[in-house]
Amino acid sequence: MNGALDPVLIIVVVIVAIAVIGGALIALVRTTRRPRGGPRSPYASTRDANDPVPGGVGTLERPGGTAPGTAGPDTAPPDVETAPELERPAPVGGRLVRLRDRLSRSNSTLGRGLLALLSRETIDEGVWEEIEETLLLADLGTDPSLQLVEALRDRVRIEGTREPERVKAMLREELLRVVDPTMDRTLNTARHDGRPAVVLVVGVNGTGKTTTVGKLARVLVAEDKDVLLGAADTFRAAAAEQLATWGQRVGVPTVRSDVEGADPASVAYDAVRAGIEVEADVVMIDTAGRLQNKAGLMDELGKVKRTIEKQAAVDEVLLVLDATTGQNGMTQAAVFAQVVNITGIVLTKLDGTAKGGIVVAIQRALGVPVKLVGLGEGPDDLAPFDAEDFVDAIID
Template sequence: MNETLLIILYIVIALAVVGLLIPLFLKGRRSKEIYSSTRDANDPPVTGAGGSTALQDRPDTAVPAEPAAPPEAADVSDAELLDDLAGLETLPAIETPAAVEGRLVRLRARLARSNTALGKGLLALLSRDTIDENVWDEIEETLLLADVGTGPTLELVDALRARVKILGSRTPGQVQQMLREELIKLVDPTMDRSLNVARHDSRPAVMMVVGVNGVGKTTTVGKLARVLVAEDKDVLLGAADTFRAAAAEQLATWGQRVGVPTVKSDVDGADPASVAFEAVKAGIEQEVDVVMIDTAGRLQNKIGLMDELGKVKRVIEKQASVDEVLLVLDATTGQNGLTQAKVFAEVVNITGIVLTKLDGTAKGGIVVAIQKTLGVPVKLVGLGEGADDLAPFDAEEFVDALLN
């Protein structure tokens, strides 16, 4: 009896133990299945602490997430450049200079607006029914105020007196035609106003640009480079103005705008003759058409500076002839420009005049005075601050602009 009870007790205990083990077994199997279902066949096995490959049933093991879908491509046209790209240096776009013909039309219109006092004043005086000595005195005064000069004024008045006496009665059309013809004679269309910019003897033409301080020499060189580029010339610039701060950089900027190289010194106060020499040397080596040398401004009464200008010219001539020496004058200075021109002509052989700021003065007669005094033609005129506001001088265009 006791043995039977003992057996029954063992069976009950065994069933209880089995009942406790079955849930644990099922829980472990379920956890294994869940872990396996989250792993891809290509996933690497998890390495246990001992280095063997084993499945780790750890509650803190992160389940790999599905990769997020890539965002839609943004519209790059609205994107801003990153800060680290903002400082990248970009080459300036090369400009296309305006054609010379277009400049002449534009400059004539500007000249007509700025110099009408001279032309209209003379036409009004000559159109009077009776021209007595008082009228001729007024005509002389008008010409002198326009900086035509004493000699050219008397020459023009004498010619007009003779023609008025012959005509007798005059219509407005006859007066304008008569005045136009006499003014053109005075400006002298027979003078050679062409620039010497043709290669010769297998060397480039060399041009020097001179003048006093503040007349716009460097700007004139830059504008003239544009004129020559528009005429399909291969140009090289020489920054021999080594005294004025940033003059070389200013010239180089003008050159970059039209794709023209500039020879300059990185040393402040360098010898201008040396820079000019190197520029001409580079021009010969590169077989360019024209080498343009920008010189420092100098007062005409400073003997040392004027002598230095002569030195620059002599140094250049050791390897090439100087074919063109352009004197830049500010038209608003009037008769003072004549004094400057005389001194520069004594130091270097001036071959042509560039009149700047002609649109800012009613004294267009300075053209006549300079040509009569020096026997040197006005070759270029500047009428404004624009890059293309420089054009070849034409006697008939100039007179027609004066008479509007």
């Protein structure tokens, strides 16, 4: 057409040129752009962020090998937290022996006073009254004190000795008799019938109950038991956090509610259920401290125990008492015994009082043994009670 280019052909050529140039630009960008986010880290988790992490400490386990371009075998990658090192609780065996010095210092007045009275040249009626008074001041209780005085009076009259070592031996034998070494002080913490042992810990406010649960967890861990804690003290804001902290130090998980004031019985039930599911050896339930004269609170404690028993028997009910409260602890113990079947006593702060006789008085009143004693503020200052070590600490 007179040598002129067809307009349609021109349009087609332009479109093709644009497509070729655009494709070249796209290819250039793709070859020069850095992949978004870089290469996938060999340490990256494939779990959902809300999934529970093994060990309950919110960390990722480091793979056995070291990927190219990552940190060496002794250095964790910068984006990976390292799990805190778990504490190793002190061995259970010999704890009371190791702590006997504290106990003997706190009870030295009782032991030395009795030995001094029994070693006098003449032991008349006035001396026996002083001995009885010394025992009563040590919170031994009226009946045990009278029993001990009568036994000593008879032995001194029959043997007629004032020789210090013999007097000391007689005193030791009679004290041991009233402390009663025949009582079963074993903690029932063994799995049975395909489920964990369940330990319920109760007590009034201020006795160190939650701390005692944490320390007892350490005792059980030292015995190579798998432990799970239940924070059923839902009324004190810091109680669950305090208990969880105790557990984390030795790798023990805690079942707790995120709702302050939640139903304690529900938390206790969930803890036992979790213990059954993970095949724990022991589930320990910490309950709220309560005043023994508050009927509503005591009824609620009974509810906690009944709720647990819907799926598992309660193997131990430990009552935590402050040894420094003396005879007031007797009243507390009697009320708790009416609500739940107490199987053992934990006496805290025994190193801070010269009234070690409370051990005898409480056992006599309840008919249950003292199973554990607290002898200090340290994490491993809770020890199984041993009658012979206790008496030796008093009179040494």
